[in-house]
Amino acid sequence: MSRVKLTAGRIEAFRCEDGRSQSFLWHATVHQLALxxxxxxxxxxxxxxxxxxxTIRMTIGSPMAWTIEQAEGEARRLQTIVDSGKDPRQVKQDEIDALKATAAHKAAAETAAKHAAARDALTLKTVWELYIADRAPHWGERHHSDHFKLIKEGGEPRTRSKKKVTEPGPLASLADLRLVDLVPERIEAWAKSEAAKRPTSARLAHRMLKAFLNWCIEHPAYGSAVSANAASSKRAREVLGKPGVKRDSLQRDQLAAWFAAVRSLGNPVMAAYLQTLLLTGARPGEIRSMRWEDLNLRWKGLIIRDKVEGEREIPLTPYVANLLAVLPRRNPWVFSSTKGGHITSPNYQLNSVCAVAGIEGLTLHGLRRSFKSLSEWLDLPAGVIAQIQGHKPSATVEKHYTNRPLDLLRIHHEKLENWILSQANIDFGPEVRELQALAL
Structure with missing residues (x-):
């Protein structure tokens, strides 16, 4: 193996020998170096x-990029690696792998930082809308609409109130707050402010906010932003207080005045709705969303979309059937609105009726409460009333052994309806029932 001193001229002039794939020009002094x-x-x-x-061989680099002195120095460095018992090729590969790992780690850290920044920028309002979309299939109509109302900004025009625009929902003040900023202290301050203005709505908002944060904690995308449920603070619960026991209901002596005021309403659909609500003991939303297909005329039953069991069937009593028979069939809903869909704001009409009748504090749910209270005058079986109203059975016998058919419920239900009508001085005799049957 001939060796020469590598110079720029020799490097320029050196060529591969004919018939060979490669040729080498070995350095005279640095024996491990060649061109x-x-x-x-x-x-x-x-x-x-x-x-x-x-024998091990590895490329240092092109003479276009490396000077002779640099190549000599690199060859000496590589030989020291060999002298230490290591393969310089593996050492180089390890260095490359380390650089790649460092770059990958840096890229992962940058990506994680971006994700963390995006996560930390998420506001309550943004995730609240995603939460509603995710949970909507498991909720009833009223529960679903309540979630939108609680976080509304307000400021929308009003037509049936002294206030010209709607007020912000209880959660509106927290809407633009980042999830990471929803800490117990912030929730407690919010609770104190809302409890002073509207404690009932605030308690509802607090319960829904607590459920929302539990959903966030379990969700893979938001769990890191919400490490704990800030709405579980004991102090927030204490500030909001406990709801009082609601006792608003119609008394026996108020029935005549109330029915007279309802029946004088200019809106027959609303008048029928309020009377049906009292005489069925159903929840306000269950009656509002009732469809014509829910009327079982053959067996005189009424299917109620129950928030507990999915649906239940109760008797279609004569007076209620008479009320429904004369309603306009404008769309699929029994209590339809001239604007499309079903009626949406019966509270105003109820307040108007109560003002005429001289009754204070009666709510839509108070009519449902009245059904149960008035049944006590006839000493009707509690299980029957509970089944009609859609209350969960409270005893083992009711849960597993008692299954009352529609006809058995009808005996007690019609008895209660007749008693209520008699107390209201409403004459609903056989001839009226016959006309009602013909109408249906």
Whole structure:
């Protein structure tokens, strides 16, 4: 193996020998260094040595990029690695792998930082809308609409109130707050402010906010932003207080005045709705969303979309059937609105009726409460009333052994209806029932 001193001229003039794929020009003093030329005309400095009896060779670089002095220094450095018993090729690969790992770690850290920044920027309002969309299939209509109302900004025009615009919902003040900023102290301050203005709505909002934060904690995308449920603060619950027991209901002596005021309403659909609500003991939303297809005329039953069991069937009593028979069939809903869909704001009409009748504090749910209270005058079976109203059975016998058919419920239900009508001085005799049957 002939050796020469590598110079710029020799490097320029060196060519691969004819008939060979590569040729080498070995350095005279740095024995591990050579210039390699290939049949394609490519040239490169290479390092060659022996490790554990085996020849190892690796490329240093092109003479276009490396000077002779730099190549000599690199060859010496590589030889020191060999002298230490290591393969410089593996050392180089380890260095490359380390650089790649560092770059990958940096990229992952940058991505995580971006995700963390995006996560930390999420506001209550943004995730609240996603929460509603995710949970809507499991909620009733009223529960679903309440979630939108609680976080509304307000400021919308009003037509049936002294106030010209709607007020913000209880959660509106928290809407633009980041999830990471929903800490117990912030919730407690919110609770104190809302409890002073509207404690009932605030308690509802607090319960829904607590359920929302539990959903966030269990959700893979938001769990890291909400590590704990800030709405579980004991102080917030204490500030909001406990709801009082509601006792608003119609008394027996008020029935005549109330029915007279209802029946004088100019809106027959609303008049029928309020009377049906009292005489069925159903929830306000269950009656509002009732469809014509829910009337079982053959067996005189009424299917109620129950928030507890999904649906239940109660008797279609004669007077209620008479009320429904004369209602306009404008769309699928029994209590339809002239604007489309079903009626949506019966509270105003109820308040008007109560003002005429001289009754204070009666709510829509108070009519449902009245059904139960008035049944006590006839000493009707509690299980019957509970089944009609859609209350969950409270005893083992009711849950597992009592199954009352529609006809058995009808006996008690019609008895209560007749008693209420008699107390209201409403004459609903056989001839009226016959006309009602013909109408249906």
């Amino acid at each position: 390699r030329a290939t049949s394609t005309g490519a040239k490169a400095f290479i390092f060659q040595s022996t490790l554990v009896g085996k």
